[in-house]
Amino acid sequence: MPNAPVKVAVSGAAGQIAYALLFRLAQGDVFGPDTPIDLRLLDLPQAQAALQGVVMELDDCAFPLLTSIQTTDDPIIAFDDIDAAFLVGSRPRAKGMERRDLLAANAAIFKTQGAALNAVAKRSVKVLVVGNPANTNAWVAIQSAPDLPPGAITSMIRLDHNRAAAQFARRAGVPVDAVEKLAVWGNHSPTMFADWSHATVEGQSLAGLINDETWYRDTLIPEVARRGTAVLEARGASSAASAANAAINHMRDWVQGSNGRWVSMGVASIGQYDIPEGLVCGVPTTCRDGVYAPVTGLELDAFTRAGLAASVQELIEERDAALAVLADA
Ligand SMILES: NC(=O)c1ccc[n+]([C@@H]2O[C@H](COP(=O)([O-])OP(=O)(O)OC[C@H]3O[C@@H](n4cnc5c(N)ncnc54)[C@H](O)[C@@H]3O)[C@@H](O)[C@H]2O)c1
Numbered sequence: 084m085p086n087a088p089v090k091v092a093v094s095g096a097a098g099q100i101a102y103a104l105l106f107r108l109a110q111g112d113v114f115g116p117d118t119p120i121d122l123r124l125l126d127l128p129q130a131q132a133a134l135q136g137v138v139m140e141l142d143d144c145a146f147p148l149l150t151s152i153q154t155t156d157d158p159i160i161a162f163d164d165i166d167a168a169f170l171v172g173s174r175p176r177a178k179g180m181e182r183r184d185l186l187a188a189n190a191a192i193f194k195t196q197g198a199a200l201n202a203v204a205k206r207s208v209k210v211l212v213v214g215n216p217a218n219t220n221a222w223v224a225i226q227s228a229p230d231l232p233p234g235a236i237t238s239m240i241r242l243d244h245n246r247a248a249a250q251f252a253r254r255a256g257v258p259v260d261a262v263e264k265l266a267v268w269g270n271h272s273p274t275m276f277a278d279w280s281h282a283t284v285e286g287q288s289l290a291g292l293i294n295d296e297t298w299y300r301d302t303l304i305p306e307v308a309r310r311g312t313a314v315l316e317a318r319g320a321s322s323a324a325s326a327a328n329a330a331i332n333h334m335r336d337w338v339q340g341s342n343g344r345w346v347s348m349g350v351a352s353i354g355q356y357d358i359p360e361g362l363v364c365g366v367p368t369t370c371r372d373g374v375y376a377p378v379t380g381l382e383l384d385a386f387t388r389a390g391l392a393a394s395v396q397e398l399i400e401e402r403d404a405a406l407a408v409l410a411d412a
């Protein structure tokens with residue numbers, strides 16, 4: 084007998100990431116081939132016409148697992164009794180907009196959506212925030228959802244993790260799956276820190292295998308950190324298919340388990356590694372039985388500690404700016 088359908092909300096559902104995400108979701112790439120899906124598609128009123136086109140295309144795929152599709156511009160309707168949410172929709176940076184303006188616009192969105200999750204989502208809901216600034220948006224949503232269990236709301240740093248894994252594997256001349264215990268720390272921004280210090284290939288040190296510290300520090304770290312900008316410049320639009328793929332990887336591993344592999348997730352800090360408690364920060368985790376657990380007790384070398392501290396400082400500043408906006412509201 085098939086499983087009961089999962090109810091899954093996607094915000095920003097008429098946007099370009101969602102266009103790469105929804106079809107894979109409906110195909111079973113997150114919840115598996117035996118779990119039907121009820122989709123809730125949330126977007127702004129002015130995007131509802133375009134959203135109907137996406138619904139037509141989903142219908143036209145005749146996905147056996149897709150049992151229903153509901154479209155709405157109301158988060159309370161979208162999040163009612165949901166099992167999972169991909170919060171992709173956010174306010175993009177407009178010309179002349181300061182970072183603070185962007186934070187303010189998004190803090191308002193994620194305050195509303197966090198409160199709606201708090202009011203109507205299942206208590207076991209798993210939420211992934213993709214919309215930028217993803218870590219701080221997730222932090223705002225958590226503040227507005229005090230009745231959800233700690234750990235219900237996470238942010239995406241998996242794209243940076245996948246970017247780093249691909250570059251490391253290519254440099255080492257090994258399949259990407261062979262790279263294990265890779266960690267991406269910090270903010271999903273150019274301050275994020277790709278850490279190879281614990282990474283292995285078939286039990287051997289990845290750093291030892293590549294044996295080029297200068298390449299790691301001067302090429303790998305900045306290239307991964309600036310990859311989003313490079314894609315934006317080349318495509319004329321920000322990464323979409325790779326972002327959707329990372330969102331699917333994040334949620335699939337959270338739901339189905341990571342089989343002992345480390346996967347980087349933006350999660351509310353439990354105070355380890357000098358990351359202030361509650362700050363939503365990229366850390367290595369493992370996932371099992373529907374629960375993620377940050378990897379604890381790692382020895383961080385001075386270079387990694389400094390990289391992480393710089394990204395944490397940026398996150399503290401973003402959090403404080405969002406806090407000021409919420410206090411003014
Ligand atoms: N965390 C990551 O790794 C990562 C990677 C790539 C992109 N992003 C971010 O993801 C976001 C979406 O990117 P995209 O390329 O799909 O953008 P897009 O502009 O194509 O789509 C965004 C959609 O969100 C909708 N939207 C805006 N405000 C909303 C709200 N309050 N409620 C519901 N829907 C709303 C818009 O109408 C639009 O349809 C951006 O913030 C982008 O910077 C994050």
Ligand SMILES: O=C(O)C[C@H](O)C(=O)O
Binds near residue numbers: 326
């Ligand atoms: O949308 C962006 O600013 C870039 C995006 O977050 C990315 O990492 O590709």
